[in-house]
Amino acid sequence: MRADLELELQHCRGLPSPPGVALRIIQLAQDPDAIMATASNLIGLDVALSARMLRIANSPLYASRRRVENLSQALTLLGLNATLTLALGFSLARQMSQPGTMSPRDRIWKRSVVAALAARVLGERVGTRQLEELMLAGLLQDIGVLALGQLYPEEYLPLLEQAQGNVGLLQAERDAFGTDHAEIGMKLTRYWNLPDLLCDAIGLSESDGALPEFQACIRLSGLIADIWLTPDTELAHSRAQAACVSQLSMDPGQFNSAVDDVRTMLPDVCEIFDVHIPSPSRIQAILEEAKELTQLRTLRDVQEAARARKEADEFEGHAKRLAEEVRRDALTGIFNRAQLEKVLEMEFDAAQRHGWPLSVAFIDLDHFKKVNDRWGHLVGDEVLRNFAQALQVYLRGSDIVARYGGEEFMIVLPGIDASAAAKVVQRILAEITRLPMTTVDGEPLHVTFSAGLATQGPGAPFPTIEALLTSADQALYVAKRDGRNRVVGA
Structure with missing residues (x-):
């Protein structure tokens, strides 16, 4: 200064x-x-x-x-x-x-x-x-x-x-x-x-x-x-x-x-x-132009936000589909073995904590190899798909159906004791026997299955899931040995 x-x-x-x-x-x-x-x-x-x-x-x-x-x-x-x-x-x-x-x-x-x-x-x-x-x-x-x-x-x-x-x-x-x-x-x-x-x-x-x-x-x-x-x-x-x-x-x-x-x-x-x-003289025009630009920018932002939401929804849907695919069997659409093991573990823990029964059934399609050998694997795949869907129709929403491998399936029945479980599986066998699984050369193709049941309950507790499944598997072996097309309890 x-x-x-x-x-x-x-x-x-x-x-x-x-x-x-x-x-x-x-x-x-x-x-x-x-x-x-x-x-x-x-x-x-x-x-x-x-x-x-x-x-x-x-x-x-x-x-x-x-x-x-x-x-x-x-x-x-x-x-x-x-x-x-x-x-x-x-x-x-x-x-x-x-x-x-x-x-x-x-x-x-x-x-x-x-x-x-x-x-x-x-x-x-x-x-x-x-x-x-x-x-x-x-x-x-x-x-x-x-x-x-x-x-x-x-x-x-x-x-x-x-x-x-x-x-x-x-x-x-x-x-x-x-x-x-x-x-x-x-x-x-x-x-x-x-x-x-x-x-x-x-x-x-x-x-x-x-x-x-x-x-x-x-x-x-x-x-x-x-x-x-x-x-x-x-x-x-x-x-x-x-x-x-x-x-x-x-x-x-x-x-x-x-x-x-x-x-x-x-x-x-x-x-x-x-x-x-x-x-x-220009101030009003400048403000009007700025307002138009703001409106355009807002419209663009809305469009971009809508597009982003759509992409996010699509991504979320895709992620859900991928997650579901990981859980599902690719051929039949029901749970695969990996997902079955997770669900079965939760149900087994719940049954042990609350003391309620838990029944499982191993199911094996009878003579399924002959279906593949006679009519081909495409027909065999269609039989497996239709059989899996039929199992779901005859079960409750809380029951679990999974493909265990090949022509083997498993049903998990929470809260069902051995007697009631046997009736459920027997009813399913009767319906499956009556219902054609596909049509070949204009003729209906019927199948039967063998089932082995085991129940976790107050009268017959199993220490582990493996022990429960082993018991059901042994019962399935007995059903197949005794002529198939039957339900055997452990």
């Missing part, structure tokens, strides 16, 4: 001072015992300030179901903190505005008004409760321009006139004064004894790097204001959007919604601050 500027700031020579009402508002805001009645009496002394407070209470910023008719109603609606903050902003605004001029300082003032509204809108988006403080900091973030223009009018005002946008102005200030208007604004507001939160936000309004949400809203509000006040609206919009996406984690749709809120409310805010800021 230049030595003469540092000296001027240290002694506050030639710098603007808050009007009397603003100084008293600052004092009142710092008084923890302040009450609304005192604020109302103070604001009521300034007719112009009272009118602005009434207008802002009736603005879209504080939309009420009924119109506010007097200052007392307005201040009650706003609350003490908002009242003091907004009143201070309106009072200090007189130091910055130059109604009716087209000077560079007038453009800076207009930028401050848009930034004040943008800061508040961004604060609403990120969920901060300090909306009035954001509005005041946004309004004052360029007050350093006023200070430099007042201290060095001959040197600074031409520089302000020639600067190409805010970025160009900052660089020109740093080249000429070794500082910029953000740092000057921070020093000035500290001189006015404003809260540190506001002073720091003003000082960081032109900084780089990550910031807390409050300070980030102030920095980004200036970029949004540039959409209205720089010649290249599209470039300013693009820069502001990229910054908001990066620093506030907003998506493009949220950013454009915020910009549209600024556009909608700006006429009312301009009326309150007695300025005229027309919306750029």
Whole structure:
């Protein structure tokens, strides 16, 4: 910072001072015992300030179901903190505005008004409760321009006139004064004894790097204001959007919604601050284009999500089919031996724990080799498939049917004792004998089977599954030895 500027700031020579009402508002805001009645009496002394407070209470910023008719109603609606903050902003605004001029300082003032509204809108988006403080900091973030223009009018005002946008102005200030208007604004507001939160936000309004949400809203509000006040609206919009996406984690749709809120409310805010800021001719088109892009992006996202869900469902279905294929016999579709062993182990454990019976039956098709030898393996496969399906028809849903290997099958009957199991298998044998398993050369092909039964129960406990199966296998051997086409119990 230049030595003469540092000296001027240290002694506050030639710098603007808050009007009397603003100084008293600052004092009142710092008084923890302040009450609304005192604020109302103070604001009521300034007719112009009272009118602005009434207008802002009736603005879209504080939309009420009924119109506010007097200052007392307005201040009650706003609350003490908002009242003091907004009143201070309106009072200090007189130091910055130059109604009716087209000077560079007038453009800076207009930028401050848009930034004040943008800061508040961004604060609403990120969920901060300090909306009035954001509005005041946004309004004052360029007050350093006023200070430099007042201290060095001959040197600074031409520089302000020639600067190409805010970025160009900052660089020109740093080249000429070794500082910029953000740092000057921070020093000035500290001189006015404003809260540190506001002073720091003003000082960081032109900084780089990550910031807390409050300070980030102030920095980004200036970029949004540039959409209205720089010649290249599209470039300013693009820069502001990229910054908001990066620093506030907003998506493009949220950013454009915020910009549209600024556009909608700006006429009312301009009326309150007695300025005229027309919306750029391109801003509506940019927002419409952005809305269309957002809709297209949303549609694409929906389509991609639907496709992803479909692929996931297909993958899940495929995985289930694969898992089922691992459990099932490829020819007959019933459980294979590996799955039978898993299920049988669970049923055997349950029978032991609860003391209920568990019956198993080994079933072997009689003379099946002759079927293959006489009519071929294709006919033999069809007989095996139809036989497996027939077994399932005559059993309960809780019973288990599995292909043990070749023409051997096993039935597992949970909760069925030896006598009942024998009746079940005998009934199945009778039905199978009657029912043709296929047709060959127009003639029905019938088969029979031999079955060996064993039951795990209170009267005949088996220590292991292997012992139970061995008993059933021995009973099957007896059935085959005694002439087949029969059921034998262990």
